[in-house]
Amino acid sequence: MQNLSILLVCSFCILGHVSSAGIRIGNELKNKKLLWMRCYSKDDVIGPLIIPIGGHRFNYFGTNIFATTRFMCTLRQGPNYRHHQNFTAFKLYSASDDGGVWDWRAREDGIYLKIKAERGVN
Template sequence: MNNLSIFLCVVFCMISHVYGDIRIANELKFNKYLWISCFSGDDRMEPVIKKPGEHHRIYFRTNFWGTTRFMCTLRQGPNYRHSQSFTAFKQVSPSDRGTLWDWRARENGIYLKVWEDEFSQGETNMHKAFDWIY
């Protein structure tokens, strides 16, 4: 009975494993570059700089306990004085399905849409989440 319980637990963990996905797009005007730096409790990404029209994608596995968080800092060029730090991904529970957190850096702030699945379309529910800090 004990071996069966362990086997079922392992199978359940493998089946229920969830992946996270963050996309950060540079939609700034006037040829401004976007500096991006992100980290979680387990990972620290090297900072990247994206030109207007480019995006940065981060794929990762969430943890078993459903507490995965990714923090990001964005800075807009050319002098990178305007910035914002925020939680770019937050897993609510272990049963939380993998979704895309789609961030857009624009002149008047940072926008977010959380895609429920890969078939979601348009900018429905895209909303301004943060203002730039000057």
């Protein structure tokens, strides 16, 4: 019976991961600059965190049934963190939108986005 309970818990975790959306923030800055990040939605706060050069941070979350899930983020470039950018890091556009993973990369010349479909993302 205990093994069945463990299997059910693991199954729910996997299903939750597959059906959820997410944000990935990657630090591709040069000269060993750290990246400070903080993201928030109506219900959740991520960070603040420091991402080292070449590092990244994944955050998966469930979307709501009203298709209003949105995350706002602030990124600050080290070492003094004077340069910063606020932006919408994730937003659903319709009830049929599953969100996918919004993959952000911070570079010297800007912040770049690639939206990946949820299926096949590791």
